Amino acid sequence: MYLTDDDKRMRDGAEGDAAAAAMDLLIRYGYALDAERLCSIRNVAGTMTQPSPVKARLVAEGGWDKAFAVINLDSDRDLTIPPMRVPTCQLQHGFGPDSVDIVPYPRANVDLQSDGEAFYGRHGVQILATCTPYQVGNLPMRGEHCAWMESSAVIYANSVLGARTNCEGIASTGAASLTGRIPCWGNHLDENRYGTHLISVSGVLVEGFQDWGMLGYFAGSVSGEDRPVLAGSLSRPDLTELKHFGAAAATSGGVELYHIPGITPEAVSVEAAFSGPVPDAVGYGPAERRAVYETLNEIGSSSDVDFVLLGCPHASLDQIRQTAALLDGRRVSASCELWIMAPRALAVMAERSGYTAVIERAGGRVLADSCPAMSRAAPAGTKVFATDSAKQAHYLPAILGIEAWFGTLKECVSAAVTGRWNGGLH
Amino acid sequence: MSGLILHGRNIVPGVVEGEALVSHEPISGWGGIDPARGVIIERRHELYGVCFTGKILVFPSAKGSSGWSGFFQTTRLSGTAPIGMIVGRISAKSALGAVVTRVPAITDLDADPCSVIATGDWVRLDNSTVEVTKQ
Numbered sequence: 316m317y318l319t320d321d322d323k324r325m326r327d328g329a330e331g332d333a334a335a336a337a338m339d340l341l342i343r344y345g346y347a348l349d350a351e352r353l354c355s356i357r358n359v360a361g362t363m364t365q366p367s368p369v370k371a372r373l374v375a376e377g378g379w380d381k382a383f384a385v386i387n388l389d390s391d392r393d394l395t396i397p398p399m400r401v402p403t404c405q406l407q408h409g410f411g412p413d414s415v416d417i418v419p420y421p422r423a424n425v426d427l428q429s430d431g432e433a434f435y436g437r438h439g440v441q442i443l444a445t446c447t448p449y450q451v452g453n454l455p456m457r458g459e460h461c462a463w464m465e466s467s468a469v470i471y472a473n474s475v476l477g478a479r480t481n482c483e484g485i486a487s488t489g490a491a492s493l494t495g496r497i498p499c500w501g502n503h504l505d506e507n508r509y510g511t512h513l514i515s516v517s518g519v520l521v522e523g524f525q526d527w528g529m530l531g532y533f534a535g536s537v538s539g540e541d542r543p544v545l546a547g548s549l550s551r552p553d554l555t556e557l558k559h560f561g562a563a564a565a566t567s568g569g570v571e572l573y574h575i576p577g578i579t580p581e582a583v584s585v586e587a588a589f590s591g592p593v594p595d596a597v598g599y600g601p602a603e604r605r606a607v608y609e610t611l612n613e614i615g616s617s618s619d620v621d622f623v624l625l626g627c628p629h630a631s632l633d634q635i636r637q638t639a640a641l642l643d644g645r646r647v648s649a650s651c652e653l654w655i656m657a658p659r660a661l662a663v664m665a666e667r668s669g670y671t672a673v674i675e676r677a678g679g680r681v682l683a684d685s686c687p688a689m690s691r692a693a694p695a696g697t698k699v700f701a702t703d704s705a706k707q708a709h710y711l712p713a714i715l716g717i718e719a720w721f722g723t724l725k726e727c728v729s730a731a732v733t734g735r736w737n738g739g740l741h
Numbered sequence: 742m743s744g745l746i747l748h749g750r751n752i753v754p755g756v757v758e759g760e761a762l763v764s765h766e767p768i769s770g771w772g773g774i775d776p777a778r779g780v781i782i783e784r785r786h787e788l789y790g791v792c793f794t795g796k797i798l799v800f801p802s803a804k805g806s807s808g809w810s811g812f813f814q815t816t817r818l819s820g821t822a823p824i825g826m827i828v829g830r831i832s833a834k835s836a837l838g839a840v841v842t843r844v845p846a847i848t849d850l851d852a853d854p855c856s857v858i859a860t861g862d863w864v865r866l867d868n869s870t871v872e873v874t875k876q
Contacts, residue, residue: 340840347752347836347846368777369818389814389841464807481833484810486841501833540802540832569767569804569832688772710772713784 316345317352325494333397336390337490344487345498354499357401358455360448360463361488363387363440364431365408366424379434387489399439403492404453406465407446411684420692444684445658447558447629457580460503462491467562467628473572475557477580479503482571502572508581509590510574512538516547518600524559525723527552528705529607530599531560535568537597544574544588555631562628563705608740611705611721614712620720622697623731626656627686627704632664635681639670641728647678648734652694659683688714701730745857747850747871752836755845757825758865761858762796764788771808779821794821797864799854801829809834814841825866827854847871
């Protein structure tokens with residue numbers, strides 16, 4: 316891999332041992348990818364503070380410097396971590412102090428994470444603590460090269476914002492944060508940003524949060540790690556709908572970039588979305604829609620719902636408002652709990668706007684920082700949960716060994732109030 | 742017993758030999774493996790419940806969360822890692838995953854490794870060459 320003079324200086328220690336270890340990791344990673352060179356970035360989204368048994372041991376042995384060296388730089392050297400070289404944010408992590416006495420989650424993890432936030436905050440990390448940094452002020456520009464992890468954020472940044480990032484990992488984002496460099500490979504290159512599959516919607520109008528999520532789940536299963544282009548009978552989506560669409564496509568497949576001609580920025584037309592001839596379309600109509608719905612509901616058998624989970628990816632302020640409006644004057648069943656996950660910044664605004672009070676009066680909770688899948692934590696005794704998120708319906712049954720129902724926000728709130736699932740595809 | 746030589750592109754340098762564990766389906770890291778035990782935990786996966794510790798893991802690609810590499814790094818830190826990786830199609834997840842697992846690894850072979858290698862075959866991985874001894 317070609318290295319600039321600055322890259323070589325960092326590799327050789329001119330910027331300190333930690334930057335040298337970071338450059339060593341980037342060189343090993345670039346070799347593995349067969350990348351020609353590195354590119355400059357000044358927007359990193361990674362994870363440093365999330366508790367784990369290995370991290371707790373490393374922090375006990377050598378503090379957060381050691382944890383960052385081993386986990387975020389893949390280095391065995393004894394390093395002192397300098398301030399982040401480029402703007403870096405912390406994505407979603409474990410549950411925080413607001414979850415204590417609500418979420419069955421180890422207090423030791425909450426305390427370890429708070430300690431980590433203080434350490435990384437001092438080193439310049441922005442503790443956004445959300446899987447949706449783009450909802451709380453981190454909006455890369457079109458064409459901007461970034462180093463992000465979190466598959467649902469990566470697909471949003473590439474597709475909706477037109478920024479350029481691969482689906483990075485903990486060590487590559489750690490190395491990027493101390494060097495401002497990342498392998499120039501994959502989604503960073505023009506030739507890898509054209510569509511590969513055409514999905515044509517007909518016989519059904521894709522409209523609303525649930526339908527955009529189902530189409531995303533279909534698009535991921537059709538295109539795997541490649542790049543779908545959507546055409547046909549589509550309503551104009553908003554942020555929350557594309558947030559759900561992308562998370563679903565990154566879950567059923569490994570989609571990191573898609574185009575909706577006329578809506579997303581890099582494709583003005585179907586023809587422009589492909590570098591060569593437009594491929595034959597894969598159809599999405601009533602039968603495909605029904606099949607996706609049934610796949611997402613195949614884990615559910617008991618209609619006694621004891622947990623309703625909203626906000627995956629983390630809820631927008633308007634999703635919190637809609638939840639409050641549906642819960643206003645009602646009461647969550649004594650046999651059920653309702654949680655809505657949100658970025659802390661938006662939870663603050665929800666509280667200020669009065670939405671949180673309405674949700675809490677009904678017995679629901681607005682929680683920040685994490686989610687049941689990240690933290691492997693749900694209300695004690697949960698056997699059956701309901702969600703409006705295709706991603707959570709996919710992952711949570713495997714992670715927690717519980718049944719899942721997937722439906723609309725209205726159906727989920729109704730399940731929370733009655734303790735019974737009564738959803739169906741309309 | 743018969744021998745077979747495959748050529749590919751090295752992703753992590755090194756030489757290792759051992760028994761192959763072949764997955765025909767992509768592997769998930771986060772939500773797909775338990776790094777404490779070195780076991781595949783994804784329901785409905787063909788290798789559900791199978792331990793990859795000490796094996797040369799042969800798989801077509803990585804799928805799912807960006808936590809992939811971190812989970813495989815944790816297998817190294819927990820002593821449950823595979824000893825080598827043979828990857829059909831490389832991605833950022835699997836490339837970084839192989840790097841931080843720090844085991845010899847190879848991709849872009851001249852034959853589909855998941856078809857020509859079977860679980861239990863003895864495999865010698867030497868930088869950009871794979872020697873397979875069928876069992």
